[in-house]
Amino acid sequence: MLRxxxxxLIVASSSGLGFAVAGGYRxxxxxxxxxxxxxxxxxxxxRFRQTPLPQGLQVVASTVGGxxxxxxxxxxxVLIGAQGxxxxxxxxxxxxxxxxxxxxxxxxxxxxxxxxxxxxxIDEQVRQLELHMEHLQQLEQEAExxxxxxxxxxxxxxxxSGIALVLILL
Amino acid sequence: xxxxxENNIKAQVLPLLGCRPRQALEAAEGQVLAHAEEIxxxxxxxxxxxxxxxxxxxxxxxxxxxxxxxxxxxSQYSYYAFAEQLARGYITVAGGHRVGVAGRVxxxxxxxxxxxxxxxxxxxIARQLKGVGKVALPWLFDKGQLQNTIILAAPGCxxxxxxxxLIRLISDEVGLTVGVADERSEVAGCYRGIPQLDxxxxxxxxxxxxxxxxLEMLVRSMGPQVVAADEIGCRADLRAVENVLAAGVxxxxxxxxxxxxxxxxxxxxxxxxGEGFFQRAVILRRRQGIPALxxxxxxxxxxxxxxxxx
Numbered sequence: 421m422l423r424x425x426x427x428x429l430i431v432a433s434s435s436g437l438g439f440a441v442a443g444g445y446r447x448x449x450x451x452x453x454x455x456x457x458x459x460x461x462x463x464x465x466x467r468f469r470q471t472p473l474p475q476g477l478q479v480v481a482s483t484v485g486g487x488x489x490x491x492x493x494x495x496x497x498v499l500i501g502a503q504g505x506x507x508x509x510x511x512x513x514x515x516x517x518x519x520x521x522x523x524x525x526x527x528x529x530x531x532x533x534x535x536x537x538x539x540x541x542i543d544e545q546v547r548q549l550e551l552h553m554e555h556l557q558q559l560e561q562e563a564e565x566x567x568x569x570x571x572x573x574x575x576x577x578x579x580x581s582g583i584a585l586v587l588i589l590l
Numbered sequence: 591x592x593x594x595x596e597n598n599i600k601a602q603v604l605p606l607l608g609c610r611p612r613q614a615l616e617a618a619e620g621q622v623l624a625h626a627e628e629i630x631x632x633x634x635x636x637x638x639x640x641x642x643x644x645x646x647x648x649x650x651x652x653x654x655x656x657x658x659x660x661x662x663x664x665s666q667y668s669y670y671a672f673a674e675q676l677a678r679g680y681i682t683v684a685g686g687h688r689v690g691v692a693g694r695v696x697x698x699x700x701x702x703x704x705x706x707x708x709x710x711x712x713x714x715i716a717r718q719l720k721g722v723g724k725v726a727l728p729w730l731f732d733k734g735q736l737q738n739t740i741i742l743a744a745p746g747c748x749x750x751x752x753x754x755x756l757i758r759l760i761s762d763e764v765g766l767t768v769g770v771a772d773e774r775s776e777v778a779g780c781y782r783g784i785p786q787l788d789x790x791x792x793x794x795x796x797x798x799x800x801x802x803x804x805l806e807m808l809v810r811s812m813g814p815q816v817v818a819a820d821e822i823g824c825r826a827d828l829r830a831v832e833n834v835l836a837a838g839v840x841x842x843x844x845x846x847x848x849x850x851x852x853x854x855x856x857x858x859x860x861x862x863x864g865e866g867f868f869q870r871a872v873i874l875r876r877r878q879g880i881p882a883l884x885x886x887x888x889x890x891x892x893x894x895x896x897x898x899x900x
Contacts, residue, residue, distance in 0.1 A: 472666035499667060504608045504659030507667055538667035541704065545670050 431582035438578015447521035602685035608659025686716035686779020686786030723755035743874035748881035761790025769814035771804025802830035
């Protein structure tokens with residue numbers, strides 16, 4: 421009886437681990453897509469309404485929602501209280517991106533964006549946002565490929581390695 | 591009055607500054623802030639507070655980071671939203687204070703395109719002296735009619751301050767509708783289109799609008815009985831004043847000139863004064879360092895109506 425319970429526990433935890441890794445592969449492309457949408461929203465706020473950056477970020481947060489929206493809301497909050505310290509500084513306070521499935525490569529891209537946000541004319545800002553969106557698009561495609569290749573593997577790997585472990589221990 | 595001025599600065603001006611300059615000003619004794627008229631930040635030099643004819647160097651060497659932080663706060667991290675204002679050289683902030691900015695300027699097609707790097711910042715603190723126009727006000731009327739008036743003085747003698755108070759008195763106490771073409775946001779100190787200084791409850795302001803166009807727009811749109819503009823002196827103004835007077839609206843204005851003689855030497859002012867556009871000239875002079883009303887004269891003819899004590 422005890423043996424059965426232990427086996428179940430091993431299988432459950434290892435498949436949980438597998439599902440968690442798979443979840444990362446599943447969420448990343450979606451979040452990268454949301455980030456592109458967020459930059460589109462920010463771009464139009466800057467271009468058509470000349471909204472100051474903190475308020476623009478809040479608009480993005482309420483439009484996008486979810487963990488990606490939360491990221492922008494956090495950045496806006498830090499920025500409002502930043503007493504003049506740079507956007508990059510504010511960005512560093514927001515990291516690590518809680519609840520996000522972004523890789524260090526994705527985060528480095530966002531950090532580069534933080535360096536240019538707010539500094540420049542409307543045209544420059546829109547151009548910068550477009551550039552970063554293109555880059556995000558590439559990352560998204562790559563993430564999509566990785567998802568297709570890895571998501572199922574990790575799920576099966578979790579379940580089966582759990583079963584295998586149980587069989588060995590038995 | 592002095593105390594409230596100090597609180598004003600603490601509430602409205604200090605939060606605009608980067609961390610170090612703000613702390614330096616907070617640490618300075620109360621008297622410094624109470625008399626402050628201008629706060630200047632220049633990289634590699636000490637923080638300077640000017641006011642009441644004195645200057646005070648605070649023990650803080652301003653660096654580039656201080657300027658950058660201050661600009662970040664002033665622009666709310668949004669250069670793009672303020673680029674146009676910065677190209678004019680200043681930003682008006684809540685409370686009507688004006689922040690002048692100098693630095694590296696880009697030029698496109700012979701016109702200033704924008705200010706791209708901040709070299710120095712000057713915060714000019716708006717202070718309203720209510721009641722300074724009370725003495726002059728009665729002399730500006732003839733048989734109950736407000737006469738077209740020009741205020742003449744050298745820079746720093748309180749022209750704009752007097753104009754602002756006259757507008758307030760005419761609007762609130764005389765009860766006339768006043769329109770103000772506030773090209774440089776100095777008279778009403780508008781922030782996002784809303785006057786931050788008290789200019790009376792019957793007053794409308796066109797903020798940032800070129801004087802000549804502003805005066806005519808006001809006459810067309812707001813039905814004023816009086817229009818006011820600061821520092822007239824170019825040919826376009828002449829035409830605008832002509833049109834305004836043709837519409838039967840009285841004009842209040844100011845000009846750079848120590849007295850009527852000096853005004854007579856300036857081409858445009860000579861025309862304005864000579865052709866009988868103005869019936870009253872108010873002249874301000876510093877008396878023992880303090881700006882004061884020197885005389886009110888009738889134009890043309892320069893008959894002295896009022897003379898301040900020497």
